Amino acid sequence: MDFENRLQKHSAEFTENDRKIAEHLLNEKNIAQKSITDLAEEIDVSPSSITRFCKKIRFASFQQMKYALLAARTEKRVNDEEVECVASYYQSIIASTQQFMDTGQTERIANDLIHAKRVLFCGIGNSGLIAKEFNSRIERMGIDSTAITDAHAMVMKSALLVEEDVYMCFSYTGKTQSVLDATRQAKDCGARVIVITTNDAEELTALADEVVLVANHVFVDDEKFINTQISSLFYLDVLTYRLLENSKLMEQRNKTLEALKRFG
Structure with a gap:
Protein backbone atom coordinates (compact mmCIF):
# COMPACT_ATOMS: atom_id res chain seq x y z
CA MET A 1 0.00 0.00 0.00
CA ASP A 2 1.47 3.37 -0.97
CA PHE A 3 2.00 6.20 1.46
CA GLU A 4 -1.03 8.32 0.48
CA ASN A 5 -3.37 5.33 0.73
CA ARG A 6 -2.04 4.54 4.20
CA LEU A 7 -2.86 8.09 5.26
CA GLN A 8 -6.37 7.79 3.87
CA LYS A 9 -6.99 4.38 5.46
CA HIS A 10 -5.95 5.44 8.95
CA SER A 11 -6.96 9.12 8.89
CA ALA A 12 -9.96 8.51 11.15
CA GLU A 13 -7.51 7.64 13.94
CA PHE A 14 -5.47 10.85 13.52
CA THR A 15 -5.04 13.40 16.28
CA GLU A 16 -4.36 17.05 15.53
CA ASN A 17 -0.62 16.34 15.75
CA ASP A 18 -1.00 13.40 13.36
CA ARG A 19 -2.67 15.65 10.79
CA LYS A 20 0.14 18.19 11.13
CA ILE A 21 2.72 15.47 10.60
CA ALA A 22 0.89 13.98 7.59
CA GLU A 23 0.51 17.37 5.90
CA HIS A 24 4.16 18.20 6.44
CA LEU A 25 5.37 14.85 5.08
CA LEU A 26 3.25 15.18 1.93
CA ASN A 27 4.98 18.49 1.18
CA GLU A 28 8.47 17.64 2.45
CA LYS A 29 10.89 17.65 -0.51
CA ASN A 30 14.07 16.64 1.30
CA ILE A 31 12.95 13.78 3.53
CA ALA A 32 16.06 11.68 2.75
CA GLN A 33 18.27 14.15 4.61
CA LYS A 34 16.02 14.57 7.65
CA SER A 35 16.26 12.80 10.98
CA ILE A 36 13.25 12.31 13.22
CA THR A 37 14.56 15.13 15.41
CA ASP A 38 14.83 17.49 12.43
CA LEU A 39 11.22 16.83 11.44
CA ALA A 40 9.95 17.14 14.99
CA GLU A 41 11.49 20.62 15.26
CA GLU A 42 10.09 21.71 11.89
CA ILE A 43 6.56 20.47 12.66
CA ASP A 44 6.70 21.61 16.31
CA VAL A 45 5.87 18.19 17.74
CA SER A 46 7.90 15.74 19.79
CA PRO A 47 9.94 12.90 18.23
CA SER A 48 7.72 10.46 20.13
CA SER A 49 4.66 11.94 18.35
CA ILE A 50 6.27 11.11 15.00
CA THR A 51 7.09 7.59 16.22
CA ARG A 52 3.45 7.07 17.27
CA PHE A 53 2.28 8.44 13.90
CA CYS A 54 4.49 5.94 12.04
CA LYS A 55 3.07 3.04 14.02
CA LYS A 56 -0.46 4.36 13.51
CA ILE A 57 -0.06 4.07 9.74
CA ARG A 58 1.48 0.61 10.21
CA PHE A 59 5.18 1.24 9.82
CA ALA A 60 7.57 -0.46 12.22
CA SER A 61 9.81 2.60 12.52
CA PHE A 62 10.46 6.12 11.31
CA GLN A 63 13.15 4.83 8.95
CA GLN A 64 10.74 2.40 7.29
CA MET A 65 8.19 5.16 6.85
CA LYS A 66 10.82 7.48 5.36
CA TYR A 67 11.97 4.89 2.84
CA ALA A 68 8.36 4.14 1.85
CA LEU A 69 7.73 7.83 1.28
CA LEU A 70 10.85 8.04 -0.90
CA ALA A 71 9.74 5.00 -2.86
CA ALA A 72 6.27 6.46 -3.40
CA ARG A 73 7.81 9.56 -4.93
CA THR A 74 10.04 7.61 -7.28
CA GLU A 75 7.97 4.60 -8.34
CA LYS A 76 6.54 6.38 -11.39
CA ARG A 77 9.93 7.35 -12.76
CA VAL A 78 11.15 5.50 -15.86
CA ASN A 79 14.27 5.11 -18.01
CA ASP A 80 16.94 7.68 -17.16
CA GLU A 81 14.96 8.84 -14.13
CA GLU A 82 15.90 5.52 -12.49
CA VAL A 83 19.32 7.08 -11.90
CA GLU A 84 17.75 9.75 -9.72
CA CYS A 85 15.66 7.11 -7.94
CA VAL A 86 18.67 4.96 -6.99
CA ALA A 87 20.65 8.07 -6.06
CA SER A 88 17.91 9.04 -3.62
CA TYR A 89 18.10 5.58 -2.03
CA TYR A 90 21.86 5.94 -1.65
CA GLN A 91 21.46 9.33 -0.02
CA SER A 92 18.86 8.03 2.39
CA ILE A 93 20.90 4.97 3.41
CA ILE A 94 24.04 7.06 3.91
CA ALA A 95 22.11 9.61 5.97
CA SER A 96 20.63 6.82 8.10
CA THR A 97 24.02 5.17 8.64
CA GLN A 98 25.46 8.53 9.65
CA GLN A 99 22.92 8.71 12.47
CA PHE A 100 24.30 5.44 13.89
CA MET A 101 27.90 6.66 13.83
CA ASP A 102 29.75 7.68 16.96
Whole structure:
Protein backbone atom coordinates (compact mmCIF):
# COMPACT_ATOMS: atom_id res chain seq x y z
CA MET A 1 0.00 0.00 0.00
CA ASP A 2 1.47 3.37 -0.97
CA PHE A 3 2.00 6.20 1.46
CA GLU A 4 -1.03 8.32 0.48
CA ASN A 5 -3.37 5.33 0.73
CA ARG A 6 -2.04 4.54 4.20
CA LEU A 7 -2.86 8.09 5.26
CA GLN A 8 -6.37 7.79 3.87
CA LYS A 9 -6.99 4.38 5.46
CA HIS A 10 -5.95 5.44 8.95
CA SER A 11 -6.96 9.12 8.89
CA ALA A 12 -9.96 8.51 11.15
CA GLU A 13 -7.51 7.64 13.94
CA PHE A 14 -5.47 10.85 13.52
CA THR A 15 -5.04 13.40 16.28
CA GLU A 16 -4.36 17.05 15.53
CA ASN A 17 -0.62 16.34 15.75
CA ASP A 18 -1.00 13.40 13.36
CA ARG A 19 -2.67 15.65 10.79
CA LYS A 20 0.14 18.19 11.13
CA ILE A 21 2.72 15.47 10.60
CA ALA A 22 0.89 13.98 7.59
CA GLU A 23 0.51 17.37 5.90
CA HIS A 24 4.16 18.20 6.44
CA LEU A 25 5.37 14.85 5.08
CA LEU A 26 3.25 15.18 1.93
CA ASN A 27 4.98 18.49 1.18
CA GLU A 28 8.47 17.64 2.45
CA LYS A 29 10.89 17.65 -0.51
CA ASN A 30 14.07 16.64 1.30
CA ILE A 31 12.95 13.78 3.53
CA ALA A 32 16.06 11.68 2.75
CA GLN A 33 18.27 14.15 4.61
CA LYS A 34 16.02 14.57 7.65
CA SER A 35 16.26 12.80 10.98
CA ILE A 36 13.25 12.31 13.22
CA THR A 37 14.56 15.13 15.41
CA ASP A 38 14.83 17.49 12.43
CA LEU A 39 11.22 16.83 11.44
CA ALA A 40 9.95 17.14 14.99
CA GLU A 41 11.49 20.62 15.26
CA GLU A 42 10.09 21.71 11.89
CA ILE A 43 6.56 20.47 12.66
CA ASP A 44 6.70 21.61 16.31
CA VAL A 45 5.87 18.19 17.74
CA SER A 46 7.90 15.74 19.79
CA PRO A 47 9.94 12.90 18.23
CA SER A 48 7.72 10.46 20.13
CA SER A 49 4.66 11.94 18.35
CA ILE A 50 6.27 11.11 15.00
CA THR A 51 7.09 7.59 16.22
CA ARG A 52 3.45 7.07 17.27
CA PHE A 53 2.28 8.44 13.90
CA CYS A 54 4.49 5.94 12.04
CA LYS A 55 3.07 3.04 14.02
CA LYS A 56 -0.46 4.36 13.51
CA ILE A 57 -0.06 4.07 9.74
CA ARG A 58 1.48 0.61 10.21
CA PHE A 59 5.18 1.24 9.82
CA ALA A 60 7.57 -0.46 12.22
CA SER A 61 9.81 2.60 12.52
CA PHE A 62 10.46 6.12 11.31
CA GLN A 63 13.15 4.83 8.95
CA GLN A 64 10.74 2.40 7.29
CA MET A 65 8.19 5.16 6.85
CA LYS A 66 10.82 7.48 5.36
CA TYR A 67 11.97 4.89 2.84
CA ALA A 68 8.36 4.14 1.85
CA LEU A 69 7.73 7.83 1.28
CA LEU A 70 10.85 8.04 -0.90
CA ALA A 71 9.74 5.00 -2.86
CA ALA A 72 6.27 6.46 -3.40
CA ARG A 73 7.81 9.56 -4.93
CA THR A 74 10.04 7.61 -7.28
CA GLU A 75 7.97 4.60 -8.34
CA LYS A 76 6.54 6.38 -11.39
CA ARG A 77 9.93 7.35 -12.76
CA VAL A 78 11.15 5.50 -15.86
CA ASN A 79 14.27 5.11 -18.01
CA ASP A 80 16.94 7.68 -17.16
CA GLU A 81 14.96 8.84 -14.13
CA GLU A 82 15.90 5.52 -12.49
CA VAL A 83 19.32 7.08 -11.90
CA GLU A 84 17.75 9.75 -9.72
CA CYS A 85 15.66 7.11 -7.94
CA VAL A 86 18.67 4.96 -6.99
CA ALA A 87 20.65 8.07 -6.06
CA SER A 88 17.91 9.04 -3.62
CA TYR A 89 18.10 5.58 -2.03
CA TYR A 90 21.86 5.94 -1.65
CA GLN A 91 21.46 9.33 -0.02
CA SER A 92 18.86 8.03 2.39
CA ILE A 93 20.90 4.97 3.41
CA ILE A 94 24.04 7.06 3.91
CA ALA A 95 22.11 9.61 5.97
CA SER A 96 20.63 6.82 8.10
CA THR A 97 24.02 5.17 8.64
CA GLN A 98 25.46 8.53 9.65
CA GLN A 99 22.92 8.71 12.47
CA PHE A 100 24.30 5.44 13.89
CA MET A 101 27.90 6.66 13.83
CA ASP A 102 29.75 7.68 16.96
CA THR A 103 32.99 9.64 16.63
CA GLY A 104 34.39 8.24 19.85
CA GLN A 105 33.71 4.67 18.73
CA THR A 106 35.35 5.28 15.33
CA GLU A 107 38.42 6.61 17.14
CA ARG A 108 38.57 3.54 19.41
CA ILE A 109 38.26 1.11 16.52
CA ALA A 110 40.93 2.95 14.53
CA ASN A 111 43.28 2.68 17.51
CA ASP A 112 42.46 -1.02 17.89
CA LEU A 113 43.49 -1.63 14.27
CA ILE A 114 46.63 0.50 14.51
CA HIS A 115 47.91 -1.32 17.61
CA ALA A 116 46.81 -4.85 16.68
CA LYS A 117 49.38 -7.57 16.23
CA ARG A 118 47.15 -9.12 13.56
CA VAL A 119 43.68 -8.38 12.22
CA LEU A 120 41.24 -11.04 11.04
CA PHE A 121 38.27 -9.93 8.91
CA CYS A 122 35.41 -12.41 8.49
CA GLY A 123 32.18 -12.49 6.49
CA ILE A 124 30.06 -14.81 4.35
CA GLY A 125 28.45 -13.96 1.00
CA ASN A 126 28.02 -10.24 0.40
CA SER A 127 29.43 -9.56 3.86
CA GLY A 128 32.51 -11.48 2.77
CA LEU A 129 32.98 -9.02 -0.09
CA ILE A 130 33.06 -6.19 2.44
CA ALA A 131 35.62 -8.11 4.52
CA LYS A 132 37.85 -8.53 1.47
CA GLU A 133 37.53 -4.89 0.48
CA PHE A 134 38.54 -3.59 3.90
CA ASN A 135 41.36 -6.10 4.16
CA SER A 136 42.73 -4.83 0.85
CA ARG A 137 42.78 -1.30 2.21
CA ILE A 138 44.34 -2.29 5.53
CA GLU A 139 47.07 -4.40 3.91
CA ARG A 140 48.17 -1.41 1.86
CA MET A 141 48.65 0.55 5.08
CA GLY A 142 51.13 -2.06 6.33
CA ILE A 143 48.82 -3.66 8.91
CA ASP A 144 49.13 -7.45 9.17
CA SER A 145 45.66 -8.65 8.20
CA THR A 146 43.69 -11.46 6.56
CA ALA A 147 40.16 -11.72 5.18
CA ILE A 148 38.36 -15.07 5.44
CA THR A 149 35.10 -15.82 3.61
CA ASP A 150 35.07 -19.62 3.86
CA ALA A 151 33.12 -21.03 6.81
CA HIS A 152 35.65 -23.74 7.75
CA ALA A 153 38.69 -21.51 7.34
CA MET A 154 36.96 -18.86 9.44
CA VAL A 155 36.59 -21.23 12.38
CA MET A 156 40.19 -22.43 12.07
CA LYS A 157 41.74 -18.97 11.83
CA SER A 158 39.71 -17.56 14.71
CA ALA A 159 40.95 -20.41 16.94
CA LEU A 160 44.54 -19.17 16.50
CA LEU A 161 43.95 -15.59 17.61
CA VAL A 162 45.60 -14.13 20.72
CA GLU A 163 44.89 -11.21 23.03
CA GLU A 164 46.94 -8.78 20.92
CA ASP A 165 44.81 -9.50 17.83
CA VAL A 166 41.66 -7.84 16.50
CA TYR A 167 38.77 -9.82 15.04
CA MET A 168 36.30 -7.84 12.90
CA CYS A 169 33.27 -9.56 11.41
CA PHE A 170 30.62 -8.36 8.99
CA SER A 171 27.19 -9.95 9.28
CA TYR A 172 24.11 -8.53 7.56
CA THR A 173 21.64 -10.39 9.77
CA GLY A 174 23.86 -11.03 12.78
CA LYS A 175 22.71 -14.67 12.67
CA THR A 176 25.09 -16.43 10.24
CA GLN A 177 26.14 -19.58 12.10
CA SER A 178 29.74 -19.78 10.87
CA VAL A 179 30.28 -16.14 11.82
CA LEU A 180 28.76 -16.77 15.25
CA ASP A 181 31.04 -19.77 15.79
CA ALA A 182 34.15 -17.86 14.71
CA THR A 183 33.20 -14.89 16.88
CA ARG A 184 32.78 -17.10 19.96
CA GLN A 185 36.23 -18.54 19.38
CA ALA A 186 37.77 -15.11 18.88
CA LYS A 187 36.20 -14.02 22.16
CA ASP A 188 37.45 -17.13 23.96
CA CYS A 189 40.97 -16.44 22.67
CA GLY A 190 40.87 -12.96 24.18
CA ALA A 191 41.01 -11.06 20.87
CA ARG A 192 39.37 -7.67 20.55
CA VAL A 193 35.99 -8.34 18.85
CA ILE A 194 34.34 -5.79 16.54
CA VAL A 195 30.98 -6.53 14.90
CA ILE A 196 29.53 -4.58 11.97
CA THR A 197 25.88 -5.42 11.31
CA THR A 198 22.47 -4.05 10.36
CA ASN A 199 20.78 -6.05 13.08
CA ASP A 200 21.31 -5.83 16.83
CA ALA A 201 21.05 -9.63 17.08
CA GLU A 202 21.91 -10.33 20.72
CA GLU A 203 23.62 -13.69 20.19
CA LEU A 204 26.33 -12.01 18.08
CA THR A 205 26.49 -8.52 19.55
CA ALA A 206 26.74 -9.87 23.11
CA LEU A 207 30.18 -11.23 22.16
CA ALA A 208 31.46 -7.90 20.84
CA ASP A 209 33.66 -5.27 22.44
CA GLU A 210 32.38 -2.83 19.82
CA VAL A 211 29.12 -3.04 17.83
CA VAL A 212 28.79 -0.85 14.74
CA LEU A 213 25.24 -0.61 13.39
CA VAL A 214 24.71 0.45 9.77
CA ALA A 215 21.48 1.08 7.85
CA ASN A 216 19.54 -1.84 6.39
CA HIS A 217 18.59 -1.56 2.71
CA VAL A 218 15.30 -3.46 3.20
CA PHE A 219 13.65 -0.34 4.59
CA VAL A 220 13.91 1.23 1.15
CA ASP A 221 10.78 -0.83 0.40
CA ASP A 222 11.68 -1.39 -3.25
CA GLU A 223 12.40 -5.00 -4.22
CA LYS A 224 14.46 -3.87 -7.22
CA PHE A 225 17.00 -2.17 -4.96
CA ILE A 226 19.22 -5.00 -3.69
CA ASN A 227 22.42 -3.27 -2.58
CA THR A 228 23.31 -4.74 0.82
CA GLN A 229 26.78 -3.20 0.89
CA ILE A 230 26.47 0.57 0.55
CA SER A 231 25.98 1.31 4.26
CA SER A 232 28.95 -0.85 5.32
CA LEU A 233 31.17 0.67 2.63
CA PHE A 234 30.21 4.15 3.77
CA TYR A 235 31.22 3.29 7.33
CA LEU A 236 34.49 1.76 6.13
CA ASP A 237 35.22 4.87 4.08
CA VAL A 238 34.89 6.94 7.25
CA LEU A 239 37.09 4.52 9.21
CA THR A 240 39.67 4.43 6.39
CA TYR A 241 39.75 8.23 6.34
CA ARG A 242 40.43 8.24 10.08
CA LEU A 243 43.18 5.62 9.79
CA LEU A 244 44.96 7.60 7.09
CA GLU A 245 45.20 10.59 9.39
CA ASN A 246 47.99 8.51 10.94
CA SER A 247 51.16 9.64 9.17
CA LYS A 248 52.84 6.23 9.41
CA LEU A 249 49.89 4.43 7.81
CA MET A 250 49.69 7.04 5.07
CA GLU A 251 53.42 6.71 4.38
CA GLN A 252 53.16 2.92 4.19
CA ARG A 253 50.15 3.12 1.90
CA ASN A 254 52.05 5.43 -0.43
CA LYS A 255 54.97 2.97 -0.47
CA THR A 256 52.76 0.02 -1.41
CA LEU A 257 50.99 2.04 -4.11
CA GLU A 258 54.33 3.11 -5.55
CA ALA A 259 55.49 -0.51 -5.58
CA LEU A 260 52.35 -1.52 -7.45
CA LYS A 261 52.98 1.21 -10.03
CA ARG A 262 56.49 -0.05 -10.61
CA PHE A 263 55.97 -3.80 -10.50
CA GLY A 264 52.24 -4.53 -10.34
